[in-house]
Amino acid sequence: MTDRLLTVNDLKTYFRTSEGVFPAVDGVSFHLDKGETVGLVGESGCGKSVTALSLLGLVPDPPGRIVGGEILFQGQDLVALPADERRKIRGNKISMIFQEPMTSLNPVYTVGMQLMEPLRFHRGLAKPEARARAIEALKQVGIPAPERRIDDYPHQLSGGMRQRVMIAMALTCQPQLLVADEPTTALDVTIQAQILELLKSIKTTLGTAILLITHDLGVVAETAQRVIVMYAGKIVEEAPVRDIFKSPFHPYTQGLLASIPRIDATVDRLSTIEGVVPNPLHYPAGCRFQPRCPRAAAQCVAQEPPLVAAGPGRRVACWLADKGVAGDE
Amino acid sequence: MSDVLLAVTGLKKYFPLKKGLLGKTYGHVKAVDGVSFAVAKGETLGIVGESGCGKSTTARVILRLIEPTAGEALLGGRDIFAMDARELRQLRRRMQIVFQDPFASLDPRMTVADIVAEPLRVHGIAAGTERRELIRDLLRTVGLSDAHMGRHPHEFSGGQRQRIGIARALSVKPELLFLDEPVSALDVSIQSQIVNLFQDLQQRYGLTYIFIAHDLAVVKHICDRIAVMYLGRVVETAATAELFTRPLHPYTQALLSAIPVPDPDAAQERILLAGDVPNPVDLPPGCRFQTRCRFKLPVCAAAEPELTDVGNGHCLACHLHRVSSN
Numbered sequence: 001m002t003d004r005l006l007t008v009n010d011l012k013t014y015f016r017t018s019e020g021v022f023p024a025v026d027g028v029s030f031h032l033d034k035g036e037t038v039g040l041v042g043e044s045g046c047g048k049s050v051t052a053l054s055l056l057g058l059v060p061d062p063p064g065r066i067v068g069g070e071i072l073f074q075g076q077d078l079v080a081l082p083a084d085e086r087r088k089i090r091g092n093k094i095s096m097i098f099q100e101p102m103t104s105l106n107p108v109y110t111v112g113m114q115l116m117e118p119l120r121f122h123r124g125l126a127k128p129e130a131r132a133r134a135i136e137a138l139k140q141v142g143i144p145a146p147e148r149r150i151d152d153y154p155h156q157l158s159g160g161m162r163q164r165v166m167i168a169m170a171l172t173c174q175p176q177l178l179v180a181d182e183p184t185t186a187l188d189v190t191i192q193a194q195i196l197e198l199l200k201s202i203k204t205t206l207g208t209a210i211l212l213i214t215h216d217l218g219v220v221a222e223t224a225q226r227v228i229v230m231y232a233g234k235i236v237e238e239a240p241v242r243d244i245f246k247s248p249f250h251p252y253t254q255g256l257l258a259s260i261p262r263i264d265a266t267v268d269r270l271s272t273i274e275g276v277v278p279n280p281l282h283y284p285a286g287c288r289f290q291p292r293c294p295r296a297a298a299q300c301v302a303q304e305p306p307l308v309a310a311g312p313g314r315r316v317a318c319w320l321a322d323k324g325v326a327g328d329e
Numbered sequence: 330m331s332d333v334l335l336a337v338t339g340l341k342k343y344f345p346l347k348k349g350l351l352g353k354t355y356g357h358v359k360a361v362d363g364v365s366f367a368v369a370k371g372e373t374l375g376i377v378g379e380s381g382c383g384k385s386t387t388a389r390v391i392l393r394l395i396e397p398t399a400g401e402a403l404l405g406g407r408d409i410f411a412m413d414a415r416e417l418r419q420l421r422r423r424m425q426i427v428f429q430d431p432f433a434s435l436d437p438r439m440t441v442a443d444i445v446a447e448p449l450r451v452h453g454i455a456a457g458t459e460r461r462e463l464i465r466d467l468l469r470t471v472g473l474s475d476a477h478m479g480r481h482p483h484e485f486s487g488g489q490r491q492r493i494g495i496a497r498a499l500s501v502k503p504e505l506l507f508l509d510e511p512v513s514a515l516d517v518s519i520q521s522q523i524v525n526l527f528q529d530l531q532q533r534y535g536l537t538y539i540f541i542a543h544d545l546a547v548v549k550h551i552c553d554r555i556a557v558m559y560l561g562r563v564v565e566t567a568a569t570a571e572l573f574t575r576p577l578h579p580y581t582q583a584l585l586s587a588i589p590v591p592d593p594d595a596a597q598e599r600i601l602l603a604g605d606v607p608n609p610v611d612l613p614p615g616c617r618f619q620t621r622c623r624f625k626l627p628v629c630a631a632a633e634p635e636l637t638d639v640g641n642g643h644c645l646a647c648h649l650h651r652v653s654s655n
Contacts, residue, residue: 043516043518044487044516158605160605189379190602192587194602196589215516219589221589221590221595222593222597241593259517259520260520260546261546261547262546263588263590264590269525270524272518272521272525273521276488276519277486
């Protein structure tokens with residue numbers, strides 16, 4: 001395939017803790033094509049953010065480490081790359097925006113200095129040139145009066161503005177891949193709408209592929225073409241966005257969709273997924289969702305279901321889905 | 330309205346801004362600036378708005394966790410702000426709050442039993458085995474078990490901690506419960522469990538809720554009536570169904586249209602608001618929303634619109650409606 005940008009094969013990122021080894025990402029495989037937006041969803045602790053950090057080579061070591069698998073970016077395995085080579089890719093070809101715009105900008109440098117850093121480092125631009133490009137980048141993300149704002153410090157900007165600066169910073173080197181980890185979670189809805197609009201326009205004007213990590217299924221429905229659902233360190237389902245919302249296969253995906261209150265429908269009582277996410281130090285036998293699954297059968301306890309193809313562009317890891325049981329509504 | 334439990338009129342809370350060695354006041358953050366609403370017995374009123382609109386401050390002032398600058402709040406006809414220390418203690422048995430962050434609102438060094446027992450001790454309710462029995466009942470009510478009594482908060486997940494916070498609030502058998510973003514910090518699958526718990530408790534004990542949140546889908550699900558706040562003021566109130574089908578204030582319209590719908594086929598017409606919320610220290614004269622409003626009229630810069638009933642208990646603070654209906 002010619003337009004394959006990123007292929008992740010059997011990625012395993014584990015954390016060593018005093019109580020044992022914590023498999024945060026436990027054998028995850030997926031791909032991303034040029035210019036597409038893929039939503040990575042799941043609840044806290046499912047491994048979605050650690051997947052993102054692994055792509056960037058930002059897993060804190062110790063205690064974390066990529067213990068297996070490969071990350072092929074444009075044919076090159078990032079896991080095997082030495083640190084200085086990875087640094088040339090990070091912020092250049094792959095960049096990332098974080099959830100907290102307050103804590104991810106450096107408070108003692110002006111916005112301009114932080115924007116110019118990747119340009120000077122990766123592109124070797126001289127200061128005036130880098131400054132001009134930084135102003136251009138601020139304009140692109142819709143910051144009014146960028147010539148003045150460039151000399152502001154982060155605390156002088158509102159939350160939405162800071163997130164725009166973060167996005168501008170991530171885009172300065174025109175990356176092929178943008179990893180956005182909960183980019184709108186800390187923002188108010190009206191500001192969130194502005195930022196989502198911005199991300200959509202980036203995709204069309206720059207052709208940047210986006211891996212959008214979020215727990216908000218509404219945000220995914222609106223921005224992604226494909227959706228990957230994670231649970232307890234594993235991918236449980238992957239499908240084109242319409243299929244995920246119209247005919248989810250995995251009981252977990254079904255449970256998630258059923259449990260969100262909706263603005264476009266009214267129900268007397270929300271449905272729930274009983275129980276809680278299992279402790280990563282003691283995952284249950286067989287399928288990790290099995291203790292909470294309303295349909296768990298003997299096989300689910302005995303054996304872990306593999307992630308297998310289930311129709312065009314779809315994969316699911318569930319013993320029941322294969323038999324066509326989980327597909328009915 | 331029949332059976333009003335809480336009536337708030339002209340509530341204000343200004344926080345002074347100080348500078349210099351002598352702490353000279355040079356301005357005020359008008360966090361709550363003339364808020365009025367009423368809550369009937371057994372109903373759930375939602376207060377929505379974006380960060381900094383004053384929704385949490387409103388709750389804290391009514392609970393007298395902080396002192397008001399001006400205004401009146403009547404609980405069952407008695408003025409909360411005129412109460413002395415003794416009356417205030419009685420008041421706290423009638424009103425309780427559940428906080429947003431279940432990680433920060435429980436003392437990490439106390440056991441679950443101690444946390445739930447604290448309000449009982451403070452108010453001198455029950456003692457000895459009777460108190461223990463009461464705590465056991467409370468924990469069961471919120472979906473926890475006896476086995477949890479001796480444990481500490483860090484041993485629990487976010488959803489379970491929120492259940493502990495709810496048990497604590499219920500221990501004094503309050504009539505009115507402020508729920509300040511009670512499910513915002515929780516995962517979706519846990520969020521629905523807690524929302525259902527609130528509904529069960531309301532039915533069982535006839536509780537009145539003031540539900541403060543920024544997630545409008547949750548608010549729509551649980552609330553009977555909604556008040557929309559913007560920069561320290563209520564700009565619109567209406568019954569939930571009415572507000573969602575016929576939002577009148579331009580801010581409410583934008584807010585509702587900004588909610589992402591979990592349906593890829595939903596044809597949504599989005600009203601994008603330009604710019605950010607203005608600084609609550611120097612507000613524009615006239616309507617607070619005018620700087621971001623699509624329909625701004627000359628009158629909007631001149632006078633602040635008052636909250637007025639436009640029919641069926643639908644209240645609105647906007648010049649636009651008056652101009653168009655005249």
